[in-house]
Amino acid sequence: MDLSFLEAPLIIAGITGVFAGVIAILDSIVNNYGTVTLSINGGKKELSVEGGTNLLNTLSSEGIYLPSACGGRGSCGACKCQITSDVGPHLPTETPYLTKEEMKDNIRLSCQIKVKTDLNLQIPDSLFNVKQIKSKVVTIKDVTHDIKEVVFDLQGETIDFVAGMYMQIVVPGYGKIKGSTQRAYSISSNPSDNGMCELLIRLVPGGIATTYVHEHLQQGQEMELIGPFGDFERTMDDTIMVCVAGGSGMAPFKSILFDMLEKGETGREVWYFFGARTLKDFFYMxxxxxxxxxxxxxxxxxxxxxxxPEDDWDGETGLITDVLDKYLKEKMGDKKKQGFLCGSPGMINACNNVMTDNGITLDQIFYDKFA
Amino acid sequence: MKQTPANKKALTNMVPGIITAEGFLGDDHRALTEIIAEDQSHFKRENLDWEEVAEKLQYFMDQGRKGLGEPITVDENWIVRTDEARGHLACPWEDGVFRKINAILKNKKNSLTLFYTELTVHLLKEHQFLEGKGSTFRLEPHLIKEVLYG
Known part of the structure; x- marks a missing residue:
């Protein structure tokens, strides 16, 4: 049989194979960074790791979790850390998320830094406390038409958190979404219940994580949680607390208030302003x-x-910022106050303006800007 | 329509996992130029103006943000709710970076809604791109007309 017609394809296949082999060898040489050392917080923790992947993933594979809302896609700017050794100039993918001061202090987005050499980095000590936990969904309850209260059992694990902190949920790929996605939600449960975790999750149409929770998550299902994160917490003095939230911004305040009640901090004066559009958006009243x-x-x-009309509402009406302004001017007296806010950047900015207009200085306003 | 280098680059940025997990094309397998050209003719048929639509969408988003995350009535006939998420999204054509702000715009008369982002408005205004069919943020021209002008 004449097989000469196979000659050309075989030659081409052979040459392609040789090229592919050469490329594979070159790749393993060029991109083989070997074992490198990550020195964290002045040597408090030293890690020997294989180079070649980004710092965010390298750290998480060693059990150190930096916050991340986009899973390393470089679109949230949450995974900042300070790198004190030389890793080259800031990348164009980092600069939109960094202030001039942060760039001067060598703050970097860990998801954009490829680990190639030994690195010295600084992260908040509290991140050593962050765990990845395989939890089980105990209950999913509708608290409004678009907010679900989800309770997770940590299945023997515990989390040590301060009321006001948040957890990240790891949403697996579903439908057209191939990879997993992480999103952050404030913890609404009490720190003393550290074997469980309650989150309030509001549906954002088109949102990957909230759609999953609202339409796919089932009771009894396992779900990865990472946390706790965050530095939003109450101060420990007797200044009047002025708290403002709307929607799922209720979560950290529920945790803080019930923690204060449990710990007997009821001598402190607290004003909690909660805004919604209609009664069907209101919950936990x-x-x-x-x-x-x-x-x-x-x-x-x-x-x-x-x-x-059907709400039959006899309480305060208007935007929560207007109601806050009225109370600060007319009902809350002149005693020293601190502001505690949880909401979108727009809501935080609007409340900041009202509070500063009424004598609360910016350094006395604390917030969990959940965006 | 000719596939320009800029469009080729944009197309690579539109696939799932590059800028957003879901991408910008949905289930649409048409060429990018074809998607844009068809929507341009739809816009013409509906007598819609790209600049004016973009301005209106931006206006409702700005007004909606005054609701501080809660729905708010705007100009009596519309209800807008905005949600803001952490971070920014780049335009697939790499000509801008936009805050992650979603707006749900509901026309109270016909109960139809549009769902869009700050990036959507830019894509519509600068690139006349409404996203592929099946994409979560796809804006259908007839729906734009009914919600904004209905």
């Missing part, structure tokens, strides 16, 4: 009213911006 009964210095001010 009974819990807040009950808290007022047990804690005479706690004042809950709910406000609806657009109450409907």
């Amino acid at each position: 009974d819990q807040m009213k009950e808290l007022e009964k047990q804690w005479s210095n706690f004042h809950f001010i709910g406000a609806l911006s657009e109450p409907q």
Whole structure:
């Protein structure tokens, strides 16, 4: 049989194979960075790792989790750390997320830094406390038409957190979404219940994580949680606390308030302003009213911006910032106050303006800007 | 329409996992130039103006942000809710970076809604790109007309 027609394809296949082999060998030489040392917080922790992958993933494979809302895609700017050894200039993918001061201090986005040589880095010590936990969903409850209260059992693990901190949920790929996605949500449960974790998750149409939680997550299902993260917490003095939230921004305040009640910090005066559009967007009213009964210095001010006739609402109306302004001017006296805010950047900015106009200085306003 | 180098680059940025997990093309297998050209004719048929639509969408988003995350009535006939997420998204054509702000715009008269982002407005205004069919953020021209002008 004449097989000469195979000659050309075989020659081409052979040459291609040789090239592929050469490329594979060159790649293993050029991109083989060998074992490198990561020295964290002045040698408090030293890690020997294989070079070649980004710093965010390298650290997480060693059990050190930096916050990340985009899973290393370079679109959230959350995974910042300070690198004190030379890793080259800032990349164009980093600069939109860094201030001039941060760039001067060698703050980098860990997801954009490829580990090639020994590195010295600084991270908050609290991140050594962060764990990745395989939890199980115990309950999923609708607290409004678009907010779910999800309770996770940590299956024997515990998390040590301060009320106000947040967890990241790891959403597996589903539908058209191939890889996993991480998103951050404030913990709404009490720190003393450290074998479980409660989160409030509001549906954001088109949102990968919130759609998964609202449409796919089932009771009894396992889910990876990473945390705790964050530095939003109450101060420990007797200054009047002025707390403001809307929607799922309720979460950290629920945790803080019930923690204060449990720890007997009821001598402190707290004003909690919670805004919603209509009654169907309002939740936990009974819990807040009950808290007022047990804690005479706690004042809950709910406000609806657009109450409907069927709501039969006799409480405050208007945007929560307007209600806050009215109370600061007319009802809360001149005693020193601190602001505690949880919401979108727009909400934080609006509240900052109201509070500073009413004598609360910016350094006395603390916030969990969940965006 | 000719596939320009800029469009080729944009197309590589539009696949899932590059800028967003879901990408910009949905289930649409048409060429990028074809998607844009067809939407341009739809816009013409619906008598819509790209600049004016972009301005209106931006206006409703800006007004919606005053609701501080809660839905708010704008100009009596529309309800807008905005959500803001951490970080920014780059345009696939690499000519801008945009905050992750979503707006849900509902026309109270016909109950139809548009769902869009700050990046969507830029894509519509600068590239006349409404995303591929099946994409979460795809804006259908007839829906734009019904929500904005209905």
